[in-house]
Amino acid sequence: MMPVPLSLNRLLEHAGRLFPEQEIVSRLPDKSLRRHRYADFHRRARQLAAALKKLGLRKGDRVATLCWNHHAHLEAYFGIPAAGGVMHTLNLRLAPDELGWIAHHAHDRFLIVDDVLLPLYQRFAPHHRFERVIVFPFSGAPVTERDGDPHEGEPAIDDYERLLARAPADFHYADHHEDDPVAMCYTSGTTGKPKGVVYSHRSTVLHSLSCALPDAVNIAANDTVLPVTPMFHANSWGIPYAAVMVGARLVFPGPHLHPEDLLDLIQAEPPTLSLGVPTIWLGLIQAHEANPGRWKLPTAMRSMVGGAAVPEALIRQFAKHGVRVTQGWGMTETSPVGSLFLEKPELRGKLSDDEWFARKAMAGVPLALVEARIVGEQGVCDWNGSDVGELQVRGPYITGAYHDVPQDPDKFTADGWLRTGDVASIDAHGYIRIADRTKDLVKSGGEWISSVDLENAIMAHPGVAEAAVIAIAHRRWGERPLACVVRKPGATVTVESLRELLAGRFASWQLPDAFEFVDEIPRTSTGKFWKLKLRERFAEWRWPEGA
Amino acid sequence: MMPVPLSLNRLLEHAGRLFPEQEIVSRLPDKSLRRHRYADFHRRARQLAAALKKLGLRKGDRVATLCWNHHAHLEAYFGIPAAGGVMHTLNLRLAPDELGWIAHHAHDRFLIVDDVLLPLYQRFAPHHRFERVIVFPFSGAPVTERDGDPHEGEPAIDDYERLLARAPADFHYADHHEDDPVAMCYTSGTTGKPKGVVYSHRSTVLHSLSCALPDAVNIAANDTVLPVTPMFHANSWGIPYAAVMVGARLVFPGPHLHPEDLLDLIQAEPPTLSLGVPTIWLGLIQAHEANPGRWKLPTAMRSMVGGAAVPEALIRQFAKHGVRVTQGWGMTETSPVGSLFLEKPELRGKLSDDEWFARKAMAGVPLALVEARIVGEQGVCDWNGSDVGELQVRGPYITGAYHDVPQDPDKFTADGWLRTGDVASIDAHGYIRIADRTKDLVKSGGEWISSVDLENAIMAHPGVAEAAVIAIAHRRWGERPLACVVRKPGATVTVESLRELLAGRFASWQLPDAFEFVDEIPRTSTGKFWKLKLRERFAEWRWPEGA
Known part of the structure; x- marks a missing residue:
């Protein structure tokens, strides 16, 4: 058989060629709808790739995205790999220092960011310096471009739309093997720092084929697919890739969830x-x-x-x-x-x-x-x-x-x-x-909250001896964190002081909703927190009405 | 991503594990129906693999099949690759010397043959000596096993069912890369000898995924699939693999077509x-x-x-x-x-x-x-x-x-x-x-005429059963089309009515200059119009003087 690699580029070409009239609808910040066709998507994804190459993107370089679900994010899904880059979706719900840590760990070189998310970017910019920041004018407001200043550590700013307009016309896909990376996504683990998962051309094509099967998600050209799942959350479950492969209509909700x-x-x-x-x-x-x-x-x-x-x-x-x-x-x-x-x-x-x-x-x-x-x-x-x-x-x-x-x-x-x-x-x-x-994880509204990270932060309180965070079922969010705190003998620890301590370090939705002071945290024979016992103890615990 | 090879073995394991109750129905030579479940198929395919290994099958060895469409042929589809072998389907409609040539060219080591096809095997046996002939008792008649005689060039004869019953219980799949071959099929070219196409684990899994998609063949576990296409004809279009992958019910027609x-x-x-x-x-x-x-x-x-x-x-x-x-x-x-x-x-x-x-x-x-x-x-x-x-x-x-x-x-x-x-x-x-x-194109006065378009138009005539158009040498135009037409039983079809039918749909220079009514259109072993034979038949045909 021909040694033809599995490739996202093939899916993009197939979609552009076979389904040029198919529609991609995006909801803008002002709630109006913008309509593109696959022909536009095909052209613009390739323009993005050509522009990135012109900006000096090298094979394997990471390009971060900090975007809602919309057509330009989809262009990044295909355009970044088309240039040989790796798209790294940043989870806009994380705390700024966590975002910074992740971008730094991934060595993200460029960033594509929605203009409406620039304030979030500003908050984690001190933690990681991107070489270039490409601003997508999602709200329609003008973007001021500027050159970077290496001495000041200031990245260059590009307007996504002008960047595409300036892209060279003679684009060729970057050569690749099918095991070469196309995307990465960090997941918050139970212990330690977030960990990066790297997807390849091969894994993405195989996942798309598997998901589109009739007995799986069953996706066809006649479907209209609405991905509410964020595109920064395991690539919206990989479904945008599958949808493009089969030529389905896509409707993106933008920031309006x-x-x-x-x-x-x-x-x-x-x-x-x-x-x-x-x-x-x-x-x-x-x-x-x-x-x-x-x-x-x-x-x-x-x-x-x-x-x-x-x-x-x-x-x-x-x-x-x-x-x-x-x-x-x-x-x-x-x-x-x-x-x-x-x-x-x-x-x-x-x-x-x-x-x-x-x-x-x-x-x-x-x-x-x-x-x-x-x-x-x-x-x-x-x-x-x-x-x-x-x-x-x-x-x-x-x-x-x-x-x-x-x-x-x-x-x-x-x-x-x-x-x-x-x-x-x-x-x-x-x-x-x-x-x-x-x-050990709390899953709140589909997002992981690391109990260990919270515990470590709480235990940094001078009056706290130890702390364990467990998940308590919540009718709206699935689970919410409850912190069990052991005071040091004689110490005074107020709930307010704990909240204050955590507020600067975690996104508000990650914070424990309740704190319970206990005499000790049960431990296993090997000295680890025995959360099973703790969960049993709080099995009857209920969130207050209205929470 | 994990370096897990694409593998037919995975599809077999998935089918056996997920769909043990699913049915495989085979029509026997006496027209009765035999029913198996996927659990049987899974067990028997692995038994076949274990038996082949015990018989000394080495990695990459070719095992030919000369079989109708039935459950045991499906077992060979998965069992031979499971042992590391390559299934080579022999086309039972070919002439014996061609079959012998193909088996010889492929270096087929073993043969699995339906008992009802032993007479055909006997006719090409002189052209290629298999080491072992495994007889599937499709008709239910007993099979006489015997040892081979290397001096006499006589292969050993095994009874397929007893071979499976004797198979060692401790079977392990042969290690493989995904590019390793699983099957091969010879295709009759227009010129020269038949040529072998070799399918790999990878190509077969990718083809199965592609075919099962909703916008392709759309195959699901709730389907009942009837492959009339012979399993020796491009592996019944690869559909049995896809059907097994998704756990569909299979109905095989045996020899009754x-x-x-x-x-x-x-x-x-x-x-x-x-x-x-x-x-x-x-x-x-x-x-x-x-x-x-x-x-x-x-x-x-x-x-x-x-x-x-x-x-x-x-x-x-x-x-x-x-x-x-x-x-x-x-x-x-x-x-x-x-x-x-x-x-x-x-x-x-x-x-x-x-x-x-x-x-x-x-x-x-x-x-x-x-x-x-x-x-x-x-x-x-x-x-x-x-x-x-x-x-x-x-x-x-x-x-x-x-x-x-x-x-x-x-x-x-x-x-x-x-x-x-x-x-x-x-x-x-x-x-x-x-x-x-x-x-098959007709080149008339430097312009191409499509025989297929003419045939389709002629076959729309209510009295026409089938029609084939061939090129006949013409002194003036190089070639001109001749239409060979088979009437439906009892139907009246005049040349005038055919001309009338075509006149509105083709340029006058594209119309056949002559119509010949014939009893049948010769067909290849795979059921296609055999125009070579038709051209031979009309080799002496001449255009009238002055045409």
Whole structure:
């Protein structure tokens, strides 16, 4: 067979050639809609690539993006790799010093930033100096270009649109192997610093093919795809790549993620497929029910939901409106779609509605290219639905290492599997049930909050002996952090002083909602915090009404 | 990303694990149906692999199959590569000496053969000595095993079923790279000897993913797939691999390919997807119309048709019965699906029914991993629907060479594209129109006339069963078209009515100068019009004096 590498460039060329008339709709900061065609996207992504090359981008250089979901971000998805660069999506919900640390660790050379996010950029600029900052005039306001000043450490500023207009016309794709990187995304781990996952041409094409299959996300040229999942969150689950591959229509919500805004957008540009974390849909359902008759949900819409466990009640609520919710499981490390709900033929006609809903609330079955196993204390478990252990996965679009950190046996097994940290079982039909979300993380509104980072910060308080942060179920956010704090003997520690301490170091949504003072943190025999015991102790704990 | 190779073994494991209850139905020589489950298939394919290894199969050894479409052939599809071997499908419609030549050229070491095909094997056995002949007791008759006799050149004979029963239990998949071969298939060229195309783990997995996509063949676990296309014909278009990957139900027709037999099978085990060359469907429609009410075509059935151009009239006839015909283009060299009909979003609501039918009779649009270009005498042509040249393709599941023959510049360009030998145009929407095989074009007065276009037009005549147009040497024009026409039983077709039919649709110089009524059009082993034979038959045909 021909030694033709799998390549994002092929998908871009295919899309531009086969679907030039297809539409890409972006919602701007002023809530108006901007419409592009794939022909524009194809031209502009290549212009971006040509411009980056002209600016001196070298093979493998990282180009960060700090952007909402819109057409220019999609251009970066394809344009940066087309130039041989690696797109590094920055999570705009992180605290400035964390953003700075991540950009610095990735050695990001250029930055593409929405003009409306420049204030955030300014806050982490001191932590990492980009060589160039390319400002996308998302709001329509003019961008003032300037040369950089190496002595002052000031980056050059480019206007994204003028940069594209100035791009040389004679663009050629950068040569590449299929294992060359195209994108990277940092994930907040349980311990230590965020870790970078690097995606390749190969992994991205294989993930796109796998996701687009009829029994996976089922994406076709006739679909209209609404990615609410941020494009900085595991590349919006990789779905924009798949959508471009098949020539689907895309609708991007821009910065407007409030339930009412999303309902307006869904009404105006009805999607057949939408993607988002449970929190988004929960808000959407509540707003919809609070204003009966104001919006109509499109009856043909499938909703891919993931990033955190989806409550069965939510799946049922959507079903009442004719919206099919498909739950999946994945991680930034798995590109991310590892498993998805499938209505398996052998169960058709054999399960009651209630049994189907229960299955829909599980984590689905592994996709064809993903090997999944459960490893308990006795080794690899049977698929019997009862043996519980760590979920481990392996496959060509699953990462085998983190960017620029030593290989950690807590993350990868000696025989080459990813240790997901999720505790799960798999039943005889292949359905994965996540028994326990990752032990030490709090998943709030689809975003990870590292309990360890909070604990370390709290323990920096002069009056604190030790502290452990656990996740407490929250009806709106899925989980929210509760901090358990042990005072030093005789010390005075107020909740206010703790809040003050953390406020400067974390984004507000990362802060614990409550603090409980306890006598001691239970410990395992090896001296580690035994959070299981702590969770048991606070099992009956409830957030105040209205929280 | 993990260095996990693409692998057929993964698809087999996935299918066995995820879809153990799924059914595989095979029609036996006595027309009864045998039912297996994927769990059986998974176990038996691995048993076959273990048995082959025990028999001394080495990595890369070729194992030939001479089999109809049935479950054991599917076991060979996966079991031979699982052992590290290469499955070489022999085309049972070829002449014995050609079969012998091919088996010899491929250095086939073992043979798996249906007991009902042993007489054919005996006829080419003198041309190539297999080390072992494994007889599948398809008819149920007992197989007499025997040891081989190296002195007499007699191969050992094994009973397929007993071989599996004796297989060691401790099977492990052979290590492999993804570029290692899994299967090979010889294609009969127009000139010279047949040429072998070798498929790899990688190409087969990529082709399976591409074909299963919603806008390609669209295969899901809930499908019932009926591969009428022989499993020795480009691996039944690669669809059995894709069907196994997604866990679809499979129905194999065995040796019973007569229209009545197929209609019985379709009635008994209604497929949602069937595959076959136009001839098969033509016969099926005719039998169905000859016996109104005897069979009901399943309304949910899609029919993938390829291997030769599908007349628009046939597509319309099927549509009357609610059966959607999807036409594709491909070659043994392209795994084989290169392009498929797609109802493109930008044309929705803009084309009349007639225009859609015209598009359905074209060769479809290229799949995402397939690059297509038209190369004329002036170089690469635009996609404008009018520039005609050779169709050339490139991609990771397209062969870059033939097995064990020197690289031929008539087959591959210097920049690495496959020269398909088809003359085509591509329009602005990406639809490929095959004007003709290079060798089948009629060159009249320096202008090309497409025999395919004329044939399709003639076959739209209500009294015509089939028609083939060939070039006859002409003293004035170089070549002129002669139409060979087969009437439907009992139908009256006059030359005048044919001329009238064509007059409105072709320029006068493109019209056939003569019509010959014949009893049948000779066909190749794969069911295509065998124009070489037709040209031989009319070699002495002369234009009248003065023409």
